[in-house]
Amino acid sequence: MQIDLRTVAIQPQRQAFDHLVRRFGDKAASRYQEGSYDIQAAENLHYRPTWDPDHQLYDASLTRIVMADWYALKDPRQFYYSTYTLTRARQQETAEANFSFVESRGLADMLPDAQRAVALNVLVPLRHAAWGANQNNTTVCGYGYGVVFTQPCMYHAMDNLGVAQYLSRLGLLLGDTEALDAGKKAWMDDATWQPLRRYVEDCLACRDPFELFVAQNLALDGLLYPLVYERIVDQHLSAQGASAVAMLTQFMSDWFDETRKWVDAVIKVAAAESEANRAVLTEWIRQWSARAASAMVPVVELALGSGADEAVGEQLEAFKARVLKTGITL
Amino acid sequence: MSTVFIALQANEETRPIIEAIEIDNPQAVVHRQPAMVKIDAQGRLVIRRATIEEQLGRDFDLQEIHINLISLTGHVVEDDETLTLSWND
Amino acid sequence: MDMKVTKKKLGLKDKYKLMTRDLGWEPSYHSKDELYPYMNYEGIKIHDWDKWEDPFRLTMDAYWKYQAEKERKFYAIIDAHAQNNGHLNLTDARYLSALKIFLQAISPGEYAAHRGFARVGREFPGVGPQVACQMQAIDEIRHAQTQIHAMSNYNRYYNGFHAFADQRDRIWYTSVARSFFDDAMSAGPFEFMIAIGFSFEYVLTNLLFVPFMSGAAYNGDMATVTFGFSAQSDEARHMTLGLEVIKFILEQDPDNLPIVQNWIDKWFWRGFRVLGLVSTMMDYMLPKRVMSWREAWDIYGVENGGALFKDLARYGIKPPKGWDDAEKAIDHMSHQFMLGLYQWSFGTAFHAWIPSDDDMRWLSAKYPDTFDQYYRPRWEHIKKLAAAGTPFKNYGLAKLCQTCQLPTVFTEPDDPTLTCHRETVYKGEKYHFCSDGCQHIFENEPEKYIQAWLPMPQLFQDPVNGDLGEWMKWVSLLDGKDNGDYAGSEDQKNFEAWRGLATTNQ
Numbered sequence: 001m002q003i004d005l006r007t008v009a010i011q012p013q014r015q016a017f018d019h020l021v022r023r024f025g026d027k028a029a030s031r032y033q034e035g036s037y038d039i040q041a042a043e044n045l046h047y048r049p050t051w052d053p054d055h056q057l058y059d060a061s062l063t064r065i066v067m068a069d070w071y072a073l074k075d076p077r078q079f080y081y082s083t084y085t086l087t088r089a090r091q092q093e094t095a096e097a098n099f100s101f102v103e104s105r106g107l108a109d110m111l112p113d114a115q116r117a118v119a120l121n122v123l124v125p126l127r128h129a130a131w132g133a134n135q136n137n138t139t140v141c142g143y144g145y146g147v148v149f150t151q152p153c154m155y156h157a158m159d160n161l162g163v164a165q166y167l168s169r170l171g172l173l174l175g176d177t178e179a180l181d182a183g184k185k186a187w188m189d190d191a192t193w194q195p196l197r198r199y200v201e202d203c204l205a206c207r208d209p210f211e212l213f214v215a216q217n218l219a220l221d222g223l224l225y226p227l228v229y230e231r232i233v234d235q236h237l238s239a240q241g242a243s244a245v246a247m248l249t250q251f252m253s254d255w256f257d258e259t260r261k262w263v264d265a266v267i268k269v270a271a272a273e274s275e276a277n278r279a280v281l282t283e284w285i286r287q288w289s290a291r292a293a294s295a296m297v298p299v300v301e302l303a304l305g306s307g308a309d310e311a312v313g314e315q316l317e318a319f320k321a322r323v324l325k326t327g328i329t330l
Numbered sequence: 331m332s333t334v335f336i337a338l339q340a341n342e343e344t345r346p347i348i349e350a351i352e353i354d355n356p357q358a359v360v361h362r363q364p365a366m367v368k369i370d371a372q373g374r375l376v377i378r379r380a381t382i383e384e385q386l387g388r389d390f391d392l393q394e395i396h397i398n399l400i401s402l403t404g405h406v407v408e409d410d411e412t413l414t415l416s417w418n419d
Numbered sequence: 420m421d422m423k424v425t426k427k428k429l430g431l432k433d434k435y436k437l438m439t440r441d442l443g444w445e446p447s448y449h450s451k452d453e454l455y456p457y458m459n460y461e462g463i464k465i466h467d468w469d470k471w472e473d474p475f476r477l478t479m480d481a482y483w484k485y486q487a488e489k490e491r492k493f494y495a496i497i498d499a500h501a502q503n504n505g506h507l508n509l510t511d512a513r514y515l516s517a518l519k520i521f522l523q524a525i526s527p528g529e530y531a532a533h534r535g536f537a538r539v540g541r542e543f544p545g546v547g548p549q550v551a552c553q554m555q556a557i558d559e560i561r562h563a564q565t566q567i568h569a570m571s572n573y574n575r576y577y578n579g580f581h582a583f584a585d586q587r588d589r590i591w592y593t594s595v596a597r598s599f600f601d602d603a604m605s606a607g608p609f610e611f612m613i614a615i616g617f618s619f620e621y622v623l624t625n626l627l628f629v630p631f632m633s634g635a636a637y638n639g640d641m642a643t644v645t646f647g648f649s650a651q652s653d654e655a656r657h658m659t660l661g662l663e664v665i666k667f668i669l670e671q672d673p674d675n676l677p678i679v680q681n682w683i684d685k686w687f688w689r690g691f692r693v694l695g696l697v698s699t700m701m702d703y704m705l706p707k708r709v710m711s712w713r714e715a716w717d718i719y720g721v722e723n724g725g726a727l728f729k730d731l732a733r734y735g736i737k738p739p740k741g742w743d744d745a746e747k748a749i750d751h752m753s754h755q756f757m758l759g760l761y762q763w764s765f766g767t768a769f770h771a772w773i774p775s776d777d778d779m780r781w782l783s784a785k786y787p788d789t790f791d792q793y794y795r796p797r798w799e800h801i802k803k804l805a806a807a808g809t810p811f812k813n814y815g816l817a818k819l820c821q822t823c824q825l826p827t828v829f830t831e832p833d834d835p836t837l838t839c840h841r842e843t844v845y846k847g848e849k850y851h852f853c854s855d856g857c858q859h860i861f862e863n864e865p866e867k868y869i870q871a872w873l874p875m876p877q878l879f880q881d882p883v884n885g886d887l888g889e890w891m892k893w894v895s896l897l898d899g900k901d902n903g904d905y906a907g908s909e910d911q912k913n914f915e916a917w918r919g920l921a922t923t924n925q
Contacts, residue, residue: 332726
């Protein structure tokens with residue numbers, strides 16, 4: 001016999017798990033809260049890492065940033081696995097539709113040669129930069145402290161991989177495997193790409209998780225995404241009749257708009273925590289963004305030629321304005 | 331020869347997959363358990379896209395199996411057309 | 420001008436290679452050793468990372484698509500389960516003890532695996548294994564979250580769930596599972612992969628999830644069935660990763676064999692001890708039982724594990740050193756655990772109970788060589804004490820094994836009447852073990868295991884200072900609610916009253 005359980009009105013014994021009641025009061029907790037707060041072991045860790053015996057398995061002192069509570073660094077998107085995956089699945093559908101639109105109507109073949117060359121020259125080597133970003137965010141997730149800070153970095157890392165894969169598909173679509181080979185060769189050997197590759201490798205060598213977050217997600221991506229996807233693809237190439245390229249990079253544009261809000265929120269809370277944090281963040285952002293800007297100049301030149309300096313300069317000003325809103329004056 | 335197995339959730343989506351596995355692997359033994367179907371086979375089990383498509387009446391991507399997969403054993407070899415489980419012994 | 424170029428038709432393998440391996444490059448501004456600093460200290464030799472075979476070739480777009488579909492299904496079911504008082508469909512609320520242990524001990528392990536895989540997903544200098552490990556890292560946080568979400572509704576109605584985060588770090592029995600994951604994470608990247616990727620995921624995970632979830636299905640717990648099977652669909656990828664890892668390491672250099680064998684020996688035994696609690700769940704905690712622990716072991720341990728090690732023999736791998744001792748323990752362990760849980764149930768945030776006559780008949784049928792001879796008499800004695808109003812409680816402190824952290828309740832492999840106990844003196848300190856397996860593990864790495872946080876000595880330190888009430892407060896255990904015998908518990912009273920409301924017109 002199936003009993004009709006909906007008709008039973010019974011009183012719950014409690015609203016939420018104890019640790020969430022302590023943080024948010026005696027009320028039902030959201031799934032983001034349940035899946036994020038205090039689920040990293042915090043006490044009585046058993047053994048020191050054999051690969052780094054000077055630290056604990058989870059160790060907040062791996063970074064120069066100091067937080068009284070690392071769970072203050074809330075993700076404004078409140079992404080936990082489910083909301084994250086559903087969001088990306090929707091975007092993935094759009095990207096798929098865009099790719100198949102461009103393919104089925106032969107739009108890739110109709111691109112003017114010059115614009116196709118710009119798209120390939122600028123975008124294809126960036127698949128390697130995106131792979132670097134993936135590894136850097138994986139580092140932050142692996143070694144950062146507190147789930148609300150580390151969890152979105154894992155999502156971000158997978159997004160970076162997704163971007164690298166979309167760029168690879170774009171390369172295949174516009175120039176077949178030869179385009180990927182040429183892009184990799186440029187990434188390895190062309191003078192144009194060496195400052196950026198050096199930047200990415202320097203990030204890979206950085207083991208302060210918060211500094212790495214700043215160097216990759218704020219300083220580099222904060223300049224690279226608007227310069228490449230807004231200025232070069234959406235504006236420059238589209239104006240020259242190559243808007244098909246913008247369809248293939250819509251994921252990246254939308255993704256940057258969404259994720260920058262999270263990056264800003266993290267920086268803002270960390271900077272507001274103390275003058276010491278603010279000073280460290282200011283120093284990092286200054287150093288890394290100056291380097292990122294100069295690494296971007298030769299890349300932007302591939303598309304904008306002599307206009308590159310000006311474009312990067314303008315973007316750097318916009319970046320400073322963005323950072324100012326997080327409470328940091330560069 | 332050792333046994334390989336694949337276990338799938340028991341639902342409408344897996345019915346044609348299981349039928350296809352039975353067609354392609356006459357030696358396989360199908361165990362129906364609550365919420366789960368476990369298929370054992372001696373040495374080797376092959377899942378073919380084409381056979382699933384015949385049962386299903388639509389295009390099928392072998393990676394769709396992930397949605398309802400519970401477990402498997404053996405070495406996995408996957409290409410566009412087949413997913414094979416086997417032991418080397 | 421016709422610019423149409425004929426695109427090469429790329430097969431799944433070639434395409435996946437371009438989407439992963441081809442993304443990597445040889446660094447030149449820093450040395451590889453600097454960027455991947457933990458690759459050498461374990462002694463594993465890898466000559467060519469490109470020899471790595473990717474078992475499943477999921478690109479991110481496919482990953483998002485299929486995982487989103489799984490997520491939609493999962494949350495639809497647990498929402499319905501919560502809205503319709505699905506918990507009253509359980510066969511009996513004592514079943515929930517199994518879920519309480521799961522949430523306090525296993526879900527935190529899922530989180531630890533998430534972080535561990537993020538670390539190895541960064542540290543391997545090969546894109547193939549990096550991507551596979553990263554996917555596992557993101558899957559593992561999924562598992563932690565779906566488990567917490569599935570059990571959140573039980574927490575609203577039943578005791579023992581509410582303090583899982585506090586108890587993960589403080590209560591004595593969860594340190595069994597946590598020390599296991601801490602042990603793996605504090606090891607190097609290759610050992611971590613053998614520990615979690617191979618030994619746990621491949622050799623043992625079916626024993627945890629498949630019978631557990633079938634048990635949930637038999638006992639009306641659709642929420643758990645759903646998170647379990649949904650997680651298992653990821654496990655199939657993880658298991659395959661575990662098998663690829665071991666093949667890859669062994670094929671790279673013959674010198675890797677003894678190191679890997681040593682890890683397999685160690686991690687099989689560590690995993691066997693942690694998963695031992697599943698035996699109790701299967702044999703005692705399910706009101707309606709699926710199969711015995713012995714039967715599950717025969718399928719997933721003997722048959723599958725046997726096939727696996729027969730396959731790996733071509734590399735020179737032997738079955739784990741503890742395999743025979745494990746086999747000898749199978750018919751005893753669930754009873755030994757449950758007797759332990761019952762006598763220490765004042766200190767657990769879940770209930771234990773005395774098996775009913777009916778339960779005992781089932782146990783004798785499933786364990787004809789051991790139950791009536793060794794364990795029924797003890798339960799009968801305990802039953803008498805309970806009937807006389809003097810229930811058996813062991814307020815003495817359990818002696819914990821320095822390695823696996825379980826109380827030393829197990830017997831000698833060849834003599835079920837004799838408790839197994841081993842000691843090692845290291846730097847003037849005496850350490851206790853439950854078995855030869857755990858003693859060997861300690862003796863191979865004493866400097867690691869002397870660091871273990873042991874929950875019992877903590878009892879005599881600040882803020883507890885030997886006071887049981889203070890200890891309960893410190894571990895967030897509500898005396899008289901969360902702990903003790905299921906018979907007479909709040910959970911029992913509430914469940915029966917609520918079920919009464921649903922099945923009668925009162």
